[in-house]
Structure formats: C-alpha cells, structure tokens
Amino acid sequence: MTYQLNHLKELESESIFVLREVAAKFENPVLLFSGGKDSILMAHLAMKAFHPARIPFVFLHVDTGHNFPETLTYRDELVEKLGVRLIVASVQEAIDKRLIVEEKGYHASRNLLQTFVLLDALEKGKYDAALGGGRRDEEKARAKERFFSHRDEFGQWDPKNQRPELWNLFNARKQPGEHFRVFPISNWTELDVWQYLAEEKVPLPSLYFSHKRKIFERDGLILADSPYITRKPEEVLEERVIRCRTIGDMTCTGLWESDASTIEDIIREVSTARKTERGGRADDKRSDTAMEDRKKEGYF
Amino acid sequence: MTTELLRFTTAGSVDDGKSTLIGRLLYDSKSIFEDQYEAIEATSLRRGEEGVNLALLTDGLKAEREQGITIDVAYRYFATPKRKFIVADCPGHIQYTRNMVTGASTANVALVLIDARQGIVEQTRRHSFIASLLQIPHLVVCINKMDLMDYSEEVYQQIKEEFSGFSNKLNVKDIHFIPISALKGDNVVEASENMPWYKGGTLMYYLENVHIGSDNNFIDTRFPIQQVIRPYSDDYHDYRGYAGRIAGGVLKKGDEVTLLPSGFSSRIAKIDTYDGELEEAYPPMSVTVLLEDDFDLGRGDMIVRQNNQPTISQDIELMICWFNDRPLQVRGKYLLMHTTQEMRCMVGEIRYKLNINTLHRDLEDKHIGMNDIARITIRCTKPLFFDSYRKNRITGSVILVDEHTNETVGAGMII
Numbered sequence: 001m002t003y004q005l006n007h008l009k010e011l012e013s014e015s016i017f018v019l020r021e022v023a024a025k026f027e028n029p030v031l032l033f034s035g036g037k038d039s040i041l042m043a044h045l046a047m048k049a050f051h052p053a054r055i056p057f058v059f060l061h062v063d064t065g066h067n068f069p070e071t072l073t074y075r076d077e078l079v080e081k082l083g084v085r086l087i088v089a090s091v092q093e094a095i096d097k098r099l100i101v102e103e104k105g106y107h108a109s110r111n112l113l114q115t116f117v118l119l120d121a122l123e124k125g126k127y128d129a130a131l132g133g134g135r136r137d138e139e140k141a142r143a144k145e146r147f148f149s150h151r152d153e154f155g156q157w158d159p160k161n162q163r164p165e166l167w168n169l170f171n172a173r174k175q176p177g178e179h180f181r182v183f184p185i186s187n188w189t190e191l192d193v194w195q196y197l198a199e200e201k202v203p204l205p206s207l208y209f210s211h212k213r214k215i216f217e218r219d220g221l222i223l224a225d226s227p228y229i230t231r232k233p234e235e236v237l238e239e240r241v242i243r244c245r246t247i248g249d250m251t252c253t254g255l256w257e258s259d260a261s262t263i264e265d266i267i268r269e270v271s272t273a274r275k276t277e278r279g280g281r282a283d284d285k286r287s288d289t290a291m292e293d294r295k296k297e298g299y300f
Numbered sequence: 301m302t303t304e305l306l307r308f309t310t311a312g313s314v315d316d317g318k319s320t321l322i323g324r325l326l327y328d329s330k331s332i333f334e335d336q337y338e339a340i341e342a343t344s345l346r347r348g349e350e351g352v353n354l355a356l357l358t359d360g361l362k363a364e365r366e367q368g369i370t371i372d373v374a375y376r377y378f379a380t381p382k383r384k385f386i387v388a389d390c391p392g393h394i395q396y397t398r399n400m401v402t403g404a405s406t407a408n409v410a411l412v413l414i415d416a417r418q419g420i421v422e423q424t425r426r427h428s429f430i431a432s433l434l435q436i437p438h439l440v441v442c443i444n445k446m447d448l449m450d451y452s453e454e455v456y457q458q459i460k461e462e463f464s465g466f467s468n469k470l471n472v473k474d475i476h477f478i479p480i481s482a483l484k485g486d487n488v489v490e491a492s493e494n495m496p497w498y499k500g501g502t503l504m505y506y507l508e509n510v511h512i513g514s515d516n517n518f519i520d521t522r523f524p525i526q527q528v529i530r531p532y533s534d535d536y537h538d539y540r541g542y543a544g545r546i547a548g549g550v551l552k553k554g555d556e557v558t559l560l561p562s563g564f565s566s567r568i569a570k571i572d573t574y575d576g577e578l579e580e581a582y583p584p585m586s587v588t589v590l591l592e593d594d595f596d597l598g599r600g601d602m603i604v605r606q607n608n609q610p611t612i613s614q615d616i617e618l619m620i621c622w623f624n625d626r627p628l629q630v631r632g633k634y635l636l637m638h639t640t641q642e643m644r645c646m647v648g649e650i651r652y653k654l655n656i657n658t659l660h661r662d663l664e665d666k667h668i669g670m671n672d673i674a675r676i677t678i679r680c681t682k683p684l685f686f687d688s689y690r691k692n693r694i695t696g697s698v699i700l701v702d703e704h705t706n707e708t709v710g711a712g713m714i715i
Contacts, residue, residue, distance in 0.1 A: 003582040007305035007384040016586040048574035053531040163708045166405040173706035
C-alpha cells in the first residue's frame, strides 16, 4: 500500500488548507477576482475547500474599465453559479471623481491606477485579508512572497522585513488598519494550473483559446485593437490567430500567436514554451524591478 | 498524471557554486525561459559582469541584486517527467540562519554543497546541523568543483570520510554523496566521463528517485480541526463536518476515535471531499470528517486514535531558533501557535545555548539573540496535544509570536 499523492493533488491540498486557515483566522476576508485563470483556479479551490457550504468570501473585482468584454461575461456567470457576492471597485469611477488621474500618451495604462482603487476598496470594505492568485514562479519579486503576507496601514509590502514562515503555521496577527495578502496558490506553476484545470474540467474564458483578432505590434509585443489604446501612425492593424496566456487589461496584455484551441493544446504549448507567461505583459516591462516597485505600494 | 512533488532546500554563499548548480538544474530541465535568460543577460552586461550571472535568477529583490547577496528565501520550480521540484534557495551566512531554518522546515531533501578545494568548512557544518535539527529526512552532499581538483577520487573519499565522521553526531537517517562540477555539468544531469571511478547516479537521478513515500508519518493518527463546516442549507440541514489536513496516520471510515481535549469517543461516519466520499485518507490530504455522534468540537481540537494518543501537557521542552533582534526573555510571555491552536505561553528555563558550528552546549550563556539556537522550557495556558518533532514535524512544531509587535520571533521543535 503506498500513500502518495500526485503533485497536483498535493498542491490542491496545500491550497485548501491555506484557504481554510484564512476563513478561520480573519474576520472579513475578500477574494480578489480578475477573471484570469489564476483567480478562476482560486474560486474553484475555494468551492472545494468549503463544500458543501458556500464560499465564505466576498469576491472583489478591481475593474479598470479596460477589460476584454469576454472577461466580464465569464465573471458574472461564475459569481452566479457559486452564489457569492461580487463587489466591483471601478477605476473609471475614481477617475471621474478626480481621485486619480489617467496616464496620457501611447503607453497609457490603468495598471498602476488599480493599486489606489484596490487599497481604497479594501479600506472601505474593512477587509482584513485579500486573497490573491499570485504565484511564485510568475515573477522574481513574487518568488519572495509568503503565503500570508503582511501589509501596513498604507497597504505597503516590506520585502526586506518579512515574517519567517515555517511549516504550516501562519502568523495572521496584525494591528488595526493593517491587512494581509494571502496567496494560496504560491507553489503552483503555470503548467500546474493548466494541468489541474484540465483534470478538473473547469470551464474557461474563450480568450485563452486561439481565435482571430485585430492586433498590432509594439515593442515586440502583440496587442489587441481596442478603444482604450492609441496606436502610433506606424502601428497598423492586421488580423491574426492568437490567444491570451494571461488576462489583464486590453492595454497591456500581450497576445500570443497560437492555434491552441483546446486545453490539451494549451498544456502542450505551455510545456514547451520558451518564454514566460508574463513575458508578454507590458506592465512588467517598465523596469527591471517593476513588479517589486508596484507590490511595495500595494499592488496585487 | 502521477508526478510526485519533492521539496528540497539549498543554502550557501556567493562563491560555493550554489547558484550555478541551481541554474544548471533549471537550465538542463528547460525551466529557464528565454525572456528570463535575456533579462539576466542584459542585467549582467549592464553591471559589467563576466558572463551571465545565474544568481540573478533567484535574487529577486532590488536590494539583493544591488548588493549581490541573497537575503531571503527564494522559491524556484522545475519539473522533469518524473517529479516536480520546489527549491527553497536560502542564503548561507550565519546571520541568515533563520532563513535557512525557514527553508528547511518543509523540505524532504537538503542539498549541502562542499567546495572540493576547501573541504568541510564552518558553513558546511552549519547547514548539515540545521538539516538535522529540522529533521529533513534526506541529505545529499555534493562535493563540487571536482574539475578544479583533477576529478580526484582521493579528494572525494577524503571529504566523504571527514563528513561522515562529523555527521555521526547528527541525526540524519539518509546521507548520500555525489562528486560534481556544477560549472562543467559533471554528474549534475549527465553522468561524468571524467570520474569513471564514481559508480553512483547523478544528482538529478538522485532527486528523481530518492524514496520520499515514507517521509510522512502514516502511523500515529492526528487530525487537527481547522474549522467546522455547517452549510445551513436545505440539502445539508444536519451536516456538521470537521475540516482539516491530516497531520499523521491514516483515517478510515468506521474508525473508533478519541476527541481531544474532551476525551470523548466516537466513530468516523464519513470522510468527505468535494469529489465525493473517501474510504480512507492520509497525510497531507485536506478532507472533511463527519462523526457518528454530535459533540461540541471546533478549531484547535484534535481527532486521534483511542490507543495512540499524543502527549497532552501544558509544559513543553523544545529546541528554539530565535528570529528577532530583541532577545528571548526568560519568564517572557509570547503567543504560541501549534497546529490549529493559538494560546499564550511563558518561557521557563534556558537549559543551554547551542553553538551551531561546534555543536557545543553552553550552559552558562543565557543570552538568546537573533539566529541563536537553544533548548528551553515553556509553560502554556492550556494543554497542548503534541508529539516530539522527531516523530511528527507537524504536531511537533510551534512558532512564537511577540504579542506587541506581532512578529514571528521564534521557531520551536518539541523534544
């Protein structure tokens, strides 16, 4: 008799353990839901962790107003199916109220503005823990994250002074006004996520599968045509067969030329990929430490 | 998909070839992506370094890259068709003992690197001792830079003997030696043609095949309850499930169990998961257990077997690694976290402080500061249900938290 879990089951079990710790240790946790595959995985794991009870977390979507329309459709259907409450924190609203100012120019993106809106929503909702789908394999600053990551009253991350995290003992103590970011899928890789979603037969947004779309190229990235981005004169539109490897804003999500039309195709593609998934994210390309800088301020 | 997960830890300083070794494992298993490689190539070039500095792959923080040192544990991932690996890459300097302890806490294998030119140094002893203190089941000693010692079998044997002499004092069940050159690739992924005298497998072969199936405790049943699942819905009106992750032993439907702390007995009615009912469950599975009788059970309570119970006591004796610049206070009060329990405790006595380089026990020095390791006693406000750390790494470990700053100040292994 061998008692050995395969790696996906072990990762699942670890994530479920973390999700349950959050439910037990915090008064008012919220699950950050972007509509991307990592937050879809989180929602699925949360459903399993508390079955047959409902997920004990509110879902929070920081809506930049620059989403792919497919993302919003998927989001609304999922929330309905799970029976959870969705709160939308709108970047557009914050701009309209003149709380934040939109970037200008060809590279304008609402990526950075999300941090303000996120922190504002966490404060207003008095959320003491925000569950995120960040993974350590995604990016070098995220490789340093804890499962339970402390944020001060300004929502800031202090990467040089993190609490040691041992075994499965998570220190969730904090002062009033402070909060935690919790990353239950820290140890999953991109390939793990796809393999697991395939095994679990989780429905996914159509954006992840190959489709025809009007695109243009900029700095080696393929970007989708959208009303939210201004093209330079030399950037011409053409139609190509592409898919998303990550889903972010339409302004900063690099697309991949691909004819992967099933999840099995995607797994084959990911397991032989020579570039990281975030290699196509314009928001990471702003500097060598773009992610660390944003995370310190309170980004996802 | 039947790939196993193996967690290993490495520790080391800038020069011992650790980054090169990890870089090679990642590179040869095709886990370094082009854009990552191009990014570190560009950074290396900009900083005027000779060649591509693979350490930049793991040194993710700005301060680490600027100072060329590893400050914190970085996690790296790679996979082969046989296994998926999680590498906890830790800084090796004495001032980062706490990071080494952190990285070691969940590892199945500790990888200790020895520079063949220098043989066993202080840092080797420290890593090996921490691996033994944290009860990492397997230790693999890589004698590196063999290319610089003419791939000499004598050098290898000498270091191996010296290490064995020292490791007799440690408590590690399984030690394995491999002569390698991380830089040239000998015995890392490919077998070396330069060391025909070495008949063992490569490091990758070892990592893919070392038997980790018995690393968990499958004998002593321990189920710490995380929370109670009560759906309050029409379909599940009387459902009352205890959610948790199995910390030891095998739970079977129908098992007679004892509930702690009450001591009441019941029987397992059902082991539930989203995917359906299970006949049995084992570590590290997360499940929901339903009992035949209704009891008032909740978070912090534990389900165990009648004839195999943990120690129940308010007084514990432990080895502690201190993490904070405010020293450990005798008679100081701290918050203690153990499995799913949280309670206050008070430090009793400091029995001795351990010199982690010589393993000498100092009975006089009672100053336990940052990175120190000591044997102490603690009294808890409530009884704790625990095993010795040697028997079970989950029910045998605690952390101490400062009640004023909320920092995690110490990690303890129960004796």
